[in-house]
Amino acid sequence: MAERQGKRMTAEQRQRELPKAIIKWYEIKKESRVACVVYEEGNSARIAEALEEMGLQVERLALDALETNAGYQGEGYDIMVAVDILEYAKDAAALLTHIKSLLKSDGRFLLAADNRLGIRYFCGDQDFFTNKNYDGIENYRHLLPWEREAAKGRAYAKAEIARFLETAGFKSRRFFSVFPRLSNPQLLLGEDYEPNEALDIRIFPEYNSPDTIFLMEEELYPSLMENHLLHGMANGFFVECPLNGAFSPINQITLSGERGPENAMATILGSDGIVKKRTLYPEGKEKLQRLIGNNQYLQAHGVHMIEAELVGGDLAMPYVPGIPANDYLRTLFVQDQEGFLRKLDAFWDIILHSSEHARFEEINWEQFEPGWEKRKKDDPNKDKWKIVASGTEKEREGLGAILKRGYLDLVSLNCFYQEDDFVFYDQELYLENVPAKAIMLRTIEFIYKFNDQLDGLIPRIELYGRYGLNEYRSLFYKFISEFLNILRDDDGLSDYFKEGRREYGLVQENRRRLNYSGEEYAMIFKDIFHHIKGRKLYLFGSGNYAERFREKYGEIYPVVGFLDNDENRQGMEVDGLPVLSPSVLKEMNPAEYKVLICIRNYMPVVRQLHRAGIPNFSVYNPYLAYGGCHKPEAEVQQKKYNVGYIAGVFDLFHIGHLNLLRRAKEQCNYLIVGIVTDEGVIRHKKSNPAIPFVERMEIVGACRYVDQVVEIPLNKGDTDEAYRQYKFDVQFSGSDYQDDPKWKAKRDFLQRHGADLVFFPYTEGISTTLLKDVVDGREERKND
Numbered sequence: 071m072a073e074r075q076g077k078r079m080t081a082e083q084r085q086r087e088l089p090k091a092i093i094k095w096y097e098i099k100k101e102s103r104v105a106c107v108v109y110e111e112g113n114s115a116r117i118a119e120a121l122e123e124m125g126l127q128v129e130r131l132a133l134d135a136l137e138t139n140a141g142y143q144g145e146g147y148d149i150m151v152a153v154d155i156l157e158y159a160k161d162a163a164a165l166l167t168h169i170k171s172l173l174k175s176d177g178r179f180l181l182a183a184d185n186r187l188g189i190r191y192f193c194g195d196q197d198f199f200t201n202k203n204y205d206g207i208e209n210y211r212h213l214l215p216w217e218r219e220a221a222k223g224r225a226y227a228k229a230e231i232a233r234f235l236e237t238a239g240f241k242s243r244r245f246f247s248v249f250p251r252l253s254n255p256q257l258l259l260g261e262d263y264e265p266n267e268a269l270d271i272r273i274f275p276e277y278n279s280p281d282t283i284f285l286m287e288e289e290l291y292p293s294l295m296e297n298h299l300l301h302g303m304a305n306g307f308f309v310e311c312p313l314n315g316a317f318s319p320i321n322q323i324t325l326s327g328e329r330g331p332e333n334a335m336a337t338i339l340g341s342d343g344i345v346k347k348r349t350l351y352p353e354g355k356e357k358l359q360r361l362i363g364n365n366q367y368l369q370a371h372g373v374h375m376i377e378a379e380l381v382g383g384d385l386a387m388p389y390v391p392g393i394p395a396n397d398y399l400r401t402l403f404v405q406d407q408e409g410f411l412r413k414l415d416a417f418w419d420i421i422l423h424s425s426e427h428a429r430f431e432e433i434n435w436e437q438f439e440p441g442w443e444k445r446k447k448d449d450p451n452k453d454k455w456k457i458v459a460s461g462t463e464k465e466r467e468g469l470g471a472i473l474k475r476g477y478l479d480l481v482s483l484n485c486f487y488q489e490d491d492f493v494f495y496d497q498e499l500y501l502e503n504v505p506a507k508a509i510m511l512r513t514i515e516f517i518y519k520f521n522d523q524l525d526g527l528i529p530r531i532e533l534y535g536r537y538g539l540n541e542y543r544s545l546f547y548k549f550i551s552e553f554l555n556i557l558r559d560d561d562g563l564s565d566y567f568k569e570g571r572r573e574y575g576l577v578q579e580n581r582r583r584l585n586y587s588g589e590e591y592a593m594i595f596k597d598i599f600h601h602i603k604g605r606k607l608y609l610f611g612s613g614n615y616a617e618r619f620r621e622k623y624g625e626i627y628p629v630v631g632f633l634d635n636d637e638n639r640q641g642m643e644v645d646g647l648p649v650l651s652p653s654v655l656k657e658m659n660p661a662e663y664k665v666l667i668c669i670r671n672y673m674p675v676v677r678q679l680h681r682a683g684i685p686n687f688s689v690y691n692p693y694l695a696y697g698g699c700h701k702p703e704a705e706v707q708q709k710k711y712n713v714g715y716i717a718g719v720f721d722l723f724h725i726g727h728l729n730l731l732r733r734a735k736e737q738c739n740y741l742i743v744g745i746v747t748d749e750g751v752i753r754h755k756k757s758n759p760a761i762p763f764v765e766r767m768e769i770v771g772a773c774r775y776v777d778q779v780v781e782i783p784l785n786k787g788d789t790d791e792a793y794r795q796y797k798f799d800v801q802f803s804g805s806d807y808q809d810d811p812k813w814k815a816k817r818d819f820l821q822r823h824g825a826d827l828v829f830f831p832y833t834e835g836i837s838t839t840l841l842k843d844v845v846d847g848r849e850e851r852k853n854d
Contacts, residue, residue, distance in 0.1 A: 079330060079331065081563060081565065081566070081815070084330060084563055085566050086116060087116075087327065087331075087334075088253060088254040088328055089113035089116050089117065089153075089154075089253045090116055090117065090119065090120035090123075090327065090350075091254075091255050091325045091334070091350060092117070092153060092182050092248070092252055092255045092308060092325075093117055093120050093124075093151060093153065094120050094123075094124065094327070094336070094350045094351075095323050095325060095348060097318075098121075098126060098149055099148075100125055100126065102126065102148040103127070103129075103146060103147050103148045104127065104129070104149045104151070105128070105129045105130075105131050105147045105149070105150045105151070105172065106118040106121055106128050106129070106130055106150075106151045106152075107132075107133055107136060107150070107151070107155045108130045108131065109133040109155055109158050111158055111222060112153075112154030112155070112157070112158065112223075113153065113154045113252070113253060114133075114153055114154045114155055117153040117154070118130050118151075129147075131172075133155055133158060133159065133165075136165060136168055136169070137159065137160055137161070137164070137165060137168075139168065142168070146172065146174060147172050147174065147177055148173075148174055148178065149178050149180065150169055150172060150173055150177065150178075150179050151181075152169065152179070152180070152182075153180075153182040153183075154182070154183075154252065156181065156226065156231070156234070157183060157223040157224060157226075158222065162234045163234045163238055166234050166235060166237070166240065167238040167239065169238070170238050170239050170240060170313075173313055175313060175314055176312075176314040177312075177313050178310070178311065178313065178315065179240060179311040179313075180308070180309070180310060180311070181231075181235075181308070181311065182252055182306065182308045183225070183226065183231060183252075183306065184198065184226075184251075184252060184305070184306050185225065185226075185228060185304055185305060185306055185307060186206030186207065186209070186225035186226060186227050187207060187227045187228070187302065187303055188251075188303060188304060188306065189290060189294065189303040189305060190250065190251070190275060190277055190287055190305050191203075191206055191207055192207070192303070193275075193283050193286075193287045193290075194282045194283040194284045194285065195277040195278055195279055195280075195282065195283060196277075196278050197278075198225070198278050199221040199222060199223045199225070200213065200221050201278075201279070206225050210224055227302075228245065228302055228304075228307060231245075231307060231309065235309070235311060240311040240313075242311065242313070242317075243309055243310065243311045244261065244262075244310050244311075244317045245260075245261040245307050245309050246258040246259060246260055246261065246308040246309070246310070246323070247259045247261060247300065247301045247304030247307065248306035248307060249305055249306075250273055250274065250275045250276045250287075251305050251306055252305075252306040253276075254276055254327065254328060254570075255325050255327070256324070256325055256326070257269070257273055257322070257323070257324055257325070258308055258322065258325070259300075259301070259304075259321070259322055260320065260321045261301050263321040263322060264295060264300075265295075265322060266393075267394035267397060268291070268292060268394070268396065269288065269295075270288040270289060270292065270519070270520045271396070271483060271516060271519050271520070272324070273288055273291070274571065275287040275288060275572070276567075276570040276571055277570055277571070277572060280572035280573065280576075281572075281576060282580065283572040283580065284577060284580035284581040284583075284584060285577070285581070286520070286577060288520065289520050319340050319341040320338055320339065320340055320341065321340070321341050322339040323336055323338050323339070324337040325337075325350075326558075327350060328558065328563055329557065329558050331350075331351035331352075331353040331354065332353045332354055332356075333354060333357065333498070333557065334349070334350040335347055335348065335349060335350065335354065335357070336348045336349075336350060338384075339389060343388060344386055344387070344388065345386070345388070345389050346381075346384040346386050346387075347361070347378075347384060347385040347387075347496075348383075348384045355383075357498065358380060358384075358385045361385055361496075361497070361498060362378060362379070362380070362385070364497045364498070364499075365378055365497065367425075367475065368424060368477065368494070368497060371423055371424050371425060371426075372420070372424075373424050373480070374491055374492065374493045375493070375495065375497070376388065376390055376494070376495045390486045390488055390493055391488075392487055392488030392493060393486065393488070394483075394485075394486060395417075395482040395483075395485035395486055395487045395492055396482040396483050396485075396516055396517060398487040399413060399414065399482055400521060400524070403517065403524055403528070404523070407527060407528060410528075411536075414513075414533070416492070417492060417510075417513065418510055418537060420480070421480060421506050421510055421513075422506050424473065424477060424509075425474050425475040425476065425477070426473075426474045426475075427471045427472060427473060427474070428472040428473070428474045428503050430460075430472070433459070433503055435453075435455040435456035436452065436453070436455075436456065438455045438503065439451070439454075439455060439545060439548060440549055440551065440552035441548065441552070444756045445756035446757040448757055448758045449752065449756045449758060450752065451752060467538065468541040468542050469505055469507075469542060470505055470538060471505070471506045471507075472504065472505055472506070473503070473506050474502065475501075476500055476502070476505075476506070476508065476509065476549070477499075477500045478500075478504065478508065478509055478550060478553040479496060479497055479498065479499070479557075480497060480509055481509065481512050481513040481516055482513050482516050482517060483516045484496045498557065499553065499556060501549065501552065505542075505546060505549065507537060507538060507539050507546055508545075508546035508547075508549040508550055511534075511543065511546045511550070512550050514530060514534070514537075518530050565812075565815040565816075565818075565819065568788075569822075573794065579595075582595075583595075593688065594676070594687070594688050594689055595689055595691075597688075598666060598688035598689070598690060599627070601664055602627055602664045605662055605663050606630045606631075606658075606662060606664070607629050607663070608629070608630065608631050608632065608633050608663060608664070608665050609631075609633070609665075609668045609690075610632075610652070610666065610667040610668060610669065610675055610687075611633075611634065611667065611668040612632040612634060612639070612644045612649055612668075613668075613669065614692075615669055615670065615690060616629075616668040618692040619666065619690050619692065622692075622778070629647060631647050631648045631649070631650050632644055632648070632650065633650055633651070633652045633655075634649050634650070634652075635651075635652065635675075635678075637651075652678070652679075652682070652684075655684050656682065660684070660685055661686075664686050664687070664688075665679065665686065665688075666687070666688055666689075666690045667679075667687060667688070667689045667690065672689045676689070693783070693795065694795060694796075709736070709737055709738055709739050710737045710738070710800075711738040711739070711799040711800040711826075712739050712740065712799050713740045713741075713742065713797070713799050713800075714734050714735075714738030714740070714741045714742065714798060714799065714800050714801070714802055715741075715743075715744065715792060715793075715796055715798040715801045715802070716730065716734055716741070716742075716743045716802045716803070717743075717744040717746070717782060717789075717792065717801070717803075718730075718743070718745070719745070719755070719766070720743075720769070720770050721751070721759045721760055721761050721766060723761075723766075723769050726804075726832070726833035729830070729833050730804060730830055730833075731773055731775040731776060732775050733802070733830045734775070734802040735775035735776075737800070737802075738800060740777045740778070741775060741776055741777050741778070742778045742779075742780060742796055742798060743770050743776050743779050743780070744780050744782040744787070745763065745766055745767050745770060745781060745782060746763075746782050747763045747781060747782065747784060748762060748763045749784055750782060750784050750787065753784070763781075767781070780796075789816040789827075793820060793823060793825060798825060799825055799826070800820075800826045800827070800828055801816070801820060801825070801826075801827050801828070802827075802828050802829075802830060803827065803828075803829055803830070804829065804830060804831075804832045805830060805831050806832045807829065808829045813827070
């Protein structure tokens, strides 16, 4: 605990804290004699730390010694804890039998273990012990002897754990289902309890191997609940085993251990109808008092809040047996759109009156937009909101009411619908001077999340228009992001989340791959230049994707024509090339041509070509880099790396940029350079590029050291996202970032994936910022 006092925890320290939440919510009397089983693998040692941080005297019992009955004999413990232990036991039933013998007659055993039949494994996650798919689901039946030895452990299913406990003499036991996983628990549900709210927007799934996931786990929760499968397919279990006493009167525990010591909480739903909010660290005690203050403030402004009071160090409130407002609004949406809009209007009215409105002349508009403190002096948006605020009535209406206190959690997710009224809870934080529309935008996003059916009834863009959200929606999202960053403190764990949370596009690609054999998938989506040399190349589609293909690869692979199903386009010419009907392929020898599908919605065309018996086609994705477009490795002088990658703005191209590119090319056969867009420079660097994006692309692309220039997507430009797209062997960067913790995390990520990050010496005396200052100085002297 001392390391947390007076200073902010590092990302590594916070990551070490995550598993502790599985035990920190549980009440244990200070005078209890407590033992924690520990092992060199897993998180058991951290659980022992957590118990000590709870003010308990803890004896650590080594798993190896327990299994050999060495040194631990006789009863005497009030509480024994084993988290991440059962998986490593040589004989699980024998271990549990020994543990029972060490407990007092009225003692209590707390066990937590992974579930080999967890829903995440059916979604494509790899087994923690074997690093392969489905081994646990198959009960490890197909492991070879050397694989069993290398695995070091194994997971069990619920019935197996119950059988071990029964054999050991733990006749009284209650399972809690754990989501998304034991190493970062967010939700525990009693096995005899079904939550009355949708879980899809409450749980953030995490995985051992997010790159292999092919299903959206949270979208399966409603069906699992409806068919009574949720508990059996939980991703882990917390088991309470009292030898002579009652179970804890608790149905559900929601945990936010990832939020850091000041904000980490447990929300405990008791079977007695009382909800308690409990801090997981002493640093969070002040937050409970702030919650009461926020409740009182909102009630004074007409918001119906659940009454709360401090009881024994916890914040206690009655359980409201109403319908979760988000579920109520979704159901009403489907059944009665007009009624839904009336209720949503009422919700909007609550938001508008939740705080006093700031007068426009009171607001410091230069510091209004989140992230203003990172702004550079040449940021073109510096005075944007001051201009809007002093502009026409219509421009001011686009911003709408500015709340002095913006409670961005005042949304349908933190609310019940009861007796024709919305009743709110959990208002932990507010920001000052927040557009009310940002809160309404967040509510609409929650209503539509993971529910495409609703977009078919009323497209969300219509609701954006109804509440005037369209014009400055990007600003409202910035307020939401700022709020979530403060509430969750996500920045400190961003690299951890990237390692464990799946990426939507990759999930879709993995799912698509299941529809093809391995060879067929590679031919259609990966090795798109296979069977292309010496053949006539036709592009199916003549729009943006086709144009981008020709820009990148047209000189290497000349196109002879376009294919299009639109009869109105057939017979036309695009850049001197004919647009033809796909039927012309039937008259040709398949060995004479290759078709590249160059449209976004490619699946109908794939099916069309399959049905027509056209074998030689592939799908082109302009956002991917393809290995077959440059010289094969055997034809080039081999260097340390094959494919290299550099990301940058490359504004006012100078000798430092040239040195970086030359040094990179000296170490790799093929160099890809990602260029930040103008919007990306303005948004992330708070500066205005002197040279437009298109020209910067042309300048860098003209450099002889560069093999390919690519656009860095606005919201997907980090190292992990670039690596997943281009699968490079190394990323190069200037040494000015070498000691930056975030760049060290990037290197760790790449090295875990078999790639590397190399820093080159920074060219002294030159930078884009210096050049801009020189130019600005000359302009100022010219104007004097």
